[in-house]
Amino acid sequence: MFGPAPYDILEAEKGARVDVRTEERRRRILDTLAEMYPDAKCELNFTTPFELLVATILSAQSTDKRVNMVTARLFPKYNTPEDFAALPYETLEAEIREIGLYRSKAKNIIEMSRRLLQEHDGQVPADREALEKLPGVGRKTANVVLSNAFGIPAIAVDTHVFRVANRLGLVHRAKTPLETERQLMRNIPKEQWSQAHHWLIHHGRRLCHARNPRCGECPLLSLCPDGQRRLNSATLKKAASLANAADDQTGS
Numbered sequence: 001m002f003g004p005a006p007y008d009i010l011e012a013e014k015g016a017r018v019d020v021r022t023e024e025r026r027r028r029i030l031d032t033l034a035e036m037y038p039d040a041k042c043e044l045n046f047t048t049p050f051e052l053l054v055a056t057i058l059s060a061q062s063t064d065k066r067v068n069m070v071t072a073r074l075f076p077k078y079n080t081p082e083d084f085a086a087l088p089y090e091t092l093e094a095e096i097r098e099i100g101l102y103r104s105k106a107k108n109i110i111e112m113s114r115r116l117l118q119e120h121d122g123q124v125p126a127d128r129e130a131l132e133k134l135p136g137v138g139r140k141t142a143n144v145v146l147s148n149a150f151g152i153p154a155i156a157v158d159t160h161v162f163r164v165a166n167r168l169g170l171v172h173r174a175k176t177p178l179e180t181e182r183q184l185m186r187n188i189p190k191e192q193w194s195q196a197h198h199w200l201i202h203h204g205r206r207l208c209h210a211r212n213p214r215c216g217e218c219p220l221l222s223l224c225p226d227g228q229r230r231l232n233s234a235t236l237k238k239a240a241s242l243a244n245a246a247d248d249q250t251g252s
Contacts, residue, residue, distance in 0.1 A: 025223055028223055030188065030199070033196070033199035033200070033220075036202075036203070037198070040198035041148075042148040043064040043065075043068075044068065045068045046148075046149075049124040049145060049150065050081060052145055053124055054071070054084070054109055055071050056141045057108055057109055057136045057141060061100045062099045062100050066099060069098075070095070070096055070099055073095070074095050082117065082122065084112075084113035085114045085117055087110055089110060092110060104136075105136065107135075109136065111135040112134045112136055116134070124149065126149075128142050128154075139181075140177065143156035143181075147194040147197065151194075153194055154193060154197075155181050155184050155197050156181075156197055157177040157178075157181045157184070159204075160200060160204030162174070163204055163208065163210060165200060167213070167224060167227070168223070168224050168226070169225055170184060170188070171183035171187065213230065215227035215230050215231050216231060
């Protein structure tokens with residue numbers, strides 16, 4: 001479906017020096033991801049910034065599919081800070097019980113709603129610092145809201161983005177989500193930050209799985225050092241296994 005690009009060797013970054021070959025390889029990766037996932041977008045269902053904020057808090061250590069099932073039932077009943085601020089903890093806990101960490105999430109959502117009413121007139125702030133001061137909101141959640149609710153360029157780094165960016169070499173040996181985010185912001189044009197976030201998530205969910213990535217099917221294989229290493233290793237193991245089997249037959 002997508003033809004492989006010519007092989008290009010990953011070159012390690014040295015400080016802030018721009019390597020033309022590395023820049024070209026990144027551009028080709030982004031172009032290929034854009035072609036593979038032209039309709040990539042946030043997979044959490046929401047109609048307002050507040051609904052997205054609630055859904056993103058719920059999504060920690062849970063799947064978007066599970067969160068959407070819960071919010072499909074939840075949001076018709078409660079979908080404003082006023083609604084959630086008035087809830088007893090036990091009521092919200094019962095509504096979201098099938099989601100992991102439901103007790104702490106219920107507490108955070110209710111306290112976050114009260115803080116919005118007290119400090120922001122019930123409106124979700126379009127400001128990272130203000131968002132991160134809300135209960136249950138870290139940098140990743142703030143980035144998701146800024147990007148998807150307000151159209152502010154941001155790169156939220158979840159487990160998929162962290163894994164795929166490192167495997168593809170869009171970042172160089174990033175050890176933490178924050179380090180990954182900062183390198184991606186340097187290495188990807190700002191106008192593509194938000195969309196690149198979705199491309200990487202989609203790729204992680206569909207092909208670049210954590211345990212068994214489908215490297216042999218991936219249109220990015222020719223640009224992916226990790227995928228090439230994996231396939232080369234698998235080929236060598238298969239060859240060694242066949243050789244051992246042949247030796248066994250000869251010996252018998």
